Amino acid sequence: MDSPDSVLAVTASGVTFQNPLVLAAGTAAYGRELAGVIRLDRLGGLVTKAVSVEPRPGAPAPRVADFGHGMINAVGLANPGAAGVRRDELPWLARELNSARVIVNVIGRVVEDFAEVVRLLDDAEGFHAYELNVSCPNTRQGGLEFGADPAALAQLVCQARAATKRPLFVKLSPTLTNIGDVAKSAADAGADAITVINTIPGLVIDTATRRPVLGFGTGGVSGPGLRPVGVLATRRVRLAVSLPILGVGGVTSADDALQYLLAGATLVGIGTAALADPRLPERIVSDLQRWCVANGVRSITDVIGTLEWPT
Secondary structure (H helix, E strand, O other): OOOHHHHHOEEEOOEEEOOOEEEOOOOOOOOHHHOOOOOHHHOOEEEOOOEOOOOEOOOOOOOEEEOOOOEEEOOOOOEOHHHHHHHHHHHHHHHHOOOOEEEEEEOOOOHHHHHHHHHHHOOOOOOOEEEEEOOOEEHHHOOEEHHHOHHHHHHHHHHHHHHOOOOEEEEEOOOOOOHHHHHHHHHHHOOOEEEEOOOEEEOOEEOOOOEEOOOOOOEEEEOHHHHHHHHHHHHHHHHHOOOOEEEEOOOOOHHHHHHHHHHOOOEEEEOHHHHHOOOHHHHHHHHHHHHHHHOOOOOHHHOOOOOOOOO
8 A cells, every 4th residue: 555655745846745735935934933833844845935145134014914814914035145044044954854845935136136046055955946936026127026027037047047956946926917928938948847826915904093004015915815816827837838836825725735736736835824823734734645545546646737627
């Protein structure tokens, strides 16, 4: 009989994950902060908090708010910078994680920043791939997202590709007009996998003070309502490219994760729900195992992309 680990194992861009569930970027920091409440090695992996060339202080407080139907945040991509992550975080990950795979999320203000972060980290241990967050605003282009500018996107991915042999995931925004075409552009430039989606921009107002609830003003909306958007983006990307997909957004159960897998994702990210209930990711892994047994599925890979579209 197949072991539970072999039933749930998936491979994305040459990296084998013991199961498809990973903690989404920003929600697990660099792993250390959740080690006491989540058995990280029970998960497929985690995507780290953002890493930039230089340290970033982030947005003013308050940075996170619950609005009853989800969460809105404007953390401002605060992080200790590539040198700090290399010195303090990656050694811990290399020492403490044996089974879970680690993907480092990379951000930048200009195109060249992404490749620079990769160069600064690439010969270190403790991680297996990069996730390029091209939802960041390109300051050189007046704040236009890198992913919304085909030339900037191609340049960014090509430069990062030249700086590493590790797999490159490219994370796309749900606001892109044609996310499938953008995924194809990223693939043509050298991406190994696609992550969809990031949060949706939003604004929550405190009517008592007549001010935004966040210190920055606007923020990124996440939570269960994001799931249908993420699942549709996953399907559109799957129709456009054959690369592995990390589907993220609104996952709160094994059924939610299965929706992403059926739509074509190889990996499924969980974020907001894990912040509310840190034990939830482990339960989802167990529920996926039970679902496979109950449905006679010998490998979760047999489920990926098997959505039956109405005729």
